[in-house]
Each structure stands twice: as C-alpha cells, then as structure tokens.
Amino acid sequence: MLRVEDLLFVHPGQPTEYSFSFIAEAGEVTAISGPSGSGKSTLLDLIAGFLEPRSGRITLDDIQLVPLQPEERPISLLLQSESLFEHLSAGRNIALGLPPRTSKDTTRQKVGQALAEVGLSGVEHQIAATLSGGQKQRVALARTLLRNRPVLLLDEPFSALDDETRQTIRDLVKTLTIRHRWHTILVSHHADDVEQLAQRRYRIEAGRLELY
Ligand SMILES: Nc1ncnc2c1ncn2[C@@H]1O[C@H](COP(=O)(O)OP(=O)(O)OP(=O)(O)O)[C@@H](O)[C@H]1O
Numbered sequence: 001m002l003r004v005e006d007l008l009f010v011h012p013g014q015p016t017e018y019s020f021s022f023i024a025e026a027g028e029v030t031a032i033s034g035p036s037g038s039g040k041s042t043l044l045d046l047i048a049g050f051l052e053p054r055s056g057r058i059t060l061d062d063i064q065l066v067p068l069q070p071e072e073r074p075i076s077l078l079l080q081s082e083s084l085f086e087h088l089s090a091g092r093n094i095a096l097g098l099p100p101r102t103s104k105d106t107t108r109q110k111v112g113q114a115l116a117e118v119g120l121s122g123v124e125h126q127i128a129a130t131l132s133g134g135q136k137q138r139v140a141l142a143r144t145l146l147r148n149r150p151v152l153l154l155d156e157p158f159s160a161l162d163d164e165t166r167q168t169i170r171d172l173v174k175t176l177t178i179r180h181r182w183h184t185i186l187v188s189h190h191a192d193d194v195e196q197l198a199q200r201r202y203r204i205e206a207g208r209l210e211l212y
C-alpha cells in the first residue's frame with residue numbers, strides 16, 4: 001500500500017496550504033480530480049520527489065520515500081505528452097527503462113515483450129517522432145513496464161487522444177495495473193476516465209483530499 005500522511009506544502013508566494021493524506025492499494029487505480037489549479041500536479045510532484053514537503057510521510061509498504069531522491073523512488077511517471085525522445089526509435093526509447101549495460105540480446109527480447117504487451121509488436125525501429133499520439137503513449141507504457149516500478153503516476157495521460165485511442169489506452173492501464181500490481185495514481189479532469197478506471201476516488205478541495 002502507498003500511504004501519504006499529512007503531507008504539508010506551500011508554493012513560494014502562494015496562499016494555499018496543501019495538506020494531503022490518502023492511500024492507494026496495489027493492483028488498483030486511484031483517481032485524483034479537482035479543478036484546474038487545485039493542486040493535482042503539485043501532489044504528483046511531491047510523490048515523485050520534484051517538490052519537497054514541509055513535513056509528512058509517503059510510505060510504500062515499509063519504505064519511507066520522502067528522504068529519497070526522485071531517481072531513487074520506486075516510481076514511474078507518465079504525462080500527457082513529451083515522454084519520448086522524438087529522434088530515437090521506439091525500441092531505443094523503451095530500452096531506456098532497462099538497467100545500464102543490459103546485453104543486446106536481453107534488450108532485444110525485453111523490448112519485444114514489452115511492445116507485445118502494449119499491442120505494438122513490430123514498431124521497434126520506427127522513429128518516435130513518426131508515431132501517432134496513441135502509439136507514443138503505448139511506447140511510454142512499454143518503457144514503464146521495463147522500469148518495473150510499483151508506483152505509476154499518470155497526469156492527464158489521455159487528454160491528447162481521440163475517443164477510441166483513449167479507450168484502448170485506458171483498458172491497457174487497467175490491465176497492466178492489475179497484472180503487475182502497480183499502485184496507479186491517475187489525475188484526470190474526465191469523469192468517464194475516473195468512472196471506468198478507479199477503484200478509489202479523491203477530489204482536491206481547498207488543499208485537501210476528500211474521498212467521494
Ligand atoms: N512552481 C510553482 N510556483 C508557484 N506556484 C505554483 C508553482 N506550480 C504551481 N503553482 C500554483 O499552484 C497551484 C496548483 O497548481 P497545479 O499545477 O498543482 O494545479 P493542477 O490541479 O495540476 O491544475 P491543472 O488541472 O490546470 O493541471 C496553482 O495555483 C499554480 O499556479
């Protein structure tokens with residue numbers, strides 16, 4: 001279980017005092033919604049370690065995450081776009097999820113498996129810039145698979161996609177979350193994303209998270 005307890009934060013020069021508490025279970029999607037500017041991305045940045053809280057705890061099972069640097073945290077992050085290196089092939093982008101000095105054979109095999117899992121077998125050598133928006137998001141998910149981190153943070157990951165692609169990727173996030181026991185935290189404005197995906201739903205009201 002991922003447990004966020006009394007995480008206090010204030011942006012310099014801003015009036016809102018955030019005090020975040022919530023839990024996210026393994027194998028479940030936990031949704032965070034709230035109006036623009038309510039602090040959703042701020043919350044994800046605190047969990048990812050890009051912002052430092054004044055106090056509070058973030059615990060994954062028994063590990064304290066707050067003292068860890070962003071790259072040390074067991075977390076993957078998927079944004080609305082810009083997650084890929086456009087000039088690299090899909091395969092090279094995915095291979096960035098593997099530890100350094102992974103052998104060529106292992107890399108080829110793991111990249112192939114991850115692409116199959118997101119339904120994109122065969123695009124290894126295609127340059128990322130030439131993929132569609134939905135394909136890019138699936139390549140980013142394939143990289144997440146190879147990173148194999150137990151927490152997945154999604155900030156409006158489906159916003160740039162048409163309805164059909166959106167549905168495909170939504171289903172994929174749900175399947176992968178269950179299969180790999182990820183703690184997936186989804187920030188979305190869209191009620192239908194939240195309804196279809198989330199087992200637990202929170203809304204940010206006045207700097208706090210309310211279950212609904
Ligand atoms: N680096 C920063 N310095 C100061 N204020 C910031 C900073 N980043 C965000 N804010 C402010 O904090 C508030 C919350 O921003 P945040 O990006 O978390 O909102 P959000 O809920 O993700 O909004 P959106 O739905 O538009 O993405 C906003 O008022 C924003 O202006």
Ligand SMILES: [Mg+2]
Nearest residue numbers: 040041042155
């Ligand atoms: Mg945001």
